[in-house]
Amino acid sequence: MSTVSEHPFPLDLWSEAVYSRRSIPVTLATGGYAAEPEPPEPDAHPAGTGYPLPPPPLRLAPVPPPADAGLADPSVLAALLHYSFGLFQHDLTPGGWPLHRAVASARCLYPSELYLVSPDPRGGPAEVQRYDPLHHRLDPVRGSRGVGSPGRSRFLVITSRFARTARLYGGYAPRLCAQEAGMLLGSVHLVAAALGLRARPGLDREALLGLCDGWLTPGAEHPMGYLEVGPDADAPLPWVPEDLAGALRARHSGAAIFDPAPVAAPKAMLDELGSALAGAPFSDVSCHLYLRRVDDLPPGRYGYTGDQPHLLHAEDPVPALEQIGRTEGRVSLNFRAVAVTAYLSVARGPAVARHGADAFRRLHLIAGAVAHLLCVVAARHGQSARVHNGYDAAAAGRLLGLTGTDETVLFQIAVGAAKPAPGFRLPVVF
Ligand SMILES: Cc1cc2nc3c(=O)[nH]c(=O)nc-3n(C[C@H](O)[C@H](O)[C@H](O)COP(=O)(O)O)c2cc1C
Known part of the structure; x- marks a missing residue:
């Protein structure tokens, strides 16, 4: 290790x-933990000391x-x-x-x-x-x-x-x-x-x-x-939705296999995602979208121009998604039923040139911050967003037209009308 x-x-x-x-x-594959002994947890604070x-x-x-x-x-x-x-x-x-x-x-x-x-x-x-x-x-x-x-x-x-x-x-x-x-x-x-x-x-x-x-x-x-x-932490005002607390309570990633109901997401979700991206803490993340079913928008590959979704190529996105979104050769989730799949990319080359190995941390951090905003926007529109690493980054780059650029895809997020596994999910109340 x-x-x-x-x-x-x-x-x-x-x-x-x-x-x-x-x-x-x-x-x-086996779902089992590594056989090695559990590492010590030096942070384990005795109960009741906080x-x-x-x-x-x-x-x-x-x-x-x-x-x-x-x-x-x-x-x-x-x-x-x-x-x-x-x-x-x-x-x-x-x-x-x-x-x-x-x-x-x-x-x-x-x-x-x-x-x-x-x-x-x-x-x-x-x-x-x-x-x-x-x-x-x-x-x-x-x-x-x-x-x-x-x-x-x-x-x-x-x-x-x-x-x-x-x-x-x-x-x-x-x-x-x-x-x-x-x-x-x-x-x-x-x-x-x-x-x-x-x-x-x-x-x-x-x-x-x-x-x-x-x-x-x-x-x-x-x-x-x-x-x-604090008072010195001056930064541009980010996007803040109404009833953020409610959206966070509603946020979830769906069941073990992401297989949402095949229903359309509202266009307002993409408009709001545009506002969230425009107010994201770091601007150097690109959001590429495959729309499968969204009210009032034709299926296809989209990008954002300013805060508006912009059609780049009208197409049925399923063939591309099923090429990109694979785990060990098998399609990772039910892309035929999702509403939208987002790919977040970052400029890897310049970051490595500038920050060396630390570019890995920095770029995952800035893309991750946007990924969470996307999950919150989805939750506000009754959708579930699933971060899923079962994707082929090279295929994503090729199909999204990133070949020859410095861009690398770091997140695949599927959005659809999914529910958590049928079980008892109780709200935690303090
Ligand atoms: C960085 C990251 C990577 C993930 N990768 C996968 C994945 O490859 N496959 C998958 O099925 N779920 C993946 N997930 C989804 C998590 O399993 C899911 O978020 C977790 O079950 C928590 O569920 P909740 O968000 O509903 O609380 C990933 C989540 C995160 C944050």
Whole structure:
């Protein structure tokens, strides 16, 4: 598991994980975990040591003035942490995946962690607390001034414990972990904006390492990204939908096999996706769409011109989708029944030239942030969005007309009128 510890993103991960999926081990086919002993969990905080947070509100609305209090207000913190990272549903089906969070996760393995890092205004070490979504509380990691201590800027720091996912996915884990971390970054940014907080997502490696300095267990947990929240975090205003809380509660990825009801999605969903893309935290992600059934729009391949979907090629998208969307030679999901399939691409070449191996983290982060927005938009229109890595990145590039460009597809997301598996999914209420 050398990719997991010392060098989290070696350059050959692109060919191994994005282009060939060769590093997926047999444990995935059998569904069993790797036989190696479970890695120690140095983050396991003894029960009852954390600071309980107030119950999250039913709806998300801008914090009334003085909004400057920001994350020093425990109820704002509770709303932000719960709606961006918290537990939303509990599945009681025997053998099912019991816990579902605000953000999707490959097989609900949840490698990501979220920390609140509050720099000391007097220049001492920053206070660090870990959000525990199971108990909806903050656990002290370093310093313990309690919930709601004052301070100017705060940072939500996203890390990833690759080993949680690697026990099933082996060397493919860094890819899944980087994708999820990006989705989480999109999530905290969106919820912060809905609360009216000034927030700026950050990718910078030096700043990230600085925020994690002195408290993060090296090797076991990888720094992935951060969101700065506070009066200095000046950034363009992102898209914020009405009743975001309701949309997040409605969000899900469908059943084990994505096989939605073959009904049309409303065109308003694509219009809103255009607004979300225009207000996404990072603009250098391209969204390519295959429309199969959307009210008032002919089937075909689409891109976005500004915030409007734009027909590039009228066609029945199923043959292309069934070429691209394959796992081990078999079609990955029922593309004949989906409404829309989105492919998110990024400019890989310039990023590798500039950032070397770290381009892997950065690009998955920016694409992931957009992927989460797409899931939220789908949920607002009664649709389910399924992130699915069973696709051939080279075929996607070819059929989407990206050959000869620097663009690489990092996400395939199918959208349709699917439901979770028939079981008991109970809402989690704090
Ligand atoms: C990065 C990522 C990769 C995923 N890859 C696959 C995949 O290859 N195949 C699949 O069936 N589901 C995939 N999923 C979907 C997850 O299994 C699904 O999100 C999870 O069951 C959580 O369900 P929920 O979103 O309804 O809570 C992926 C999800 C994420 C976030």
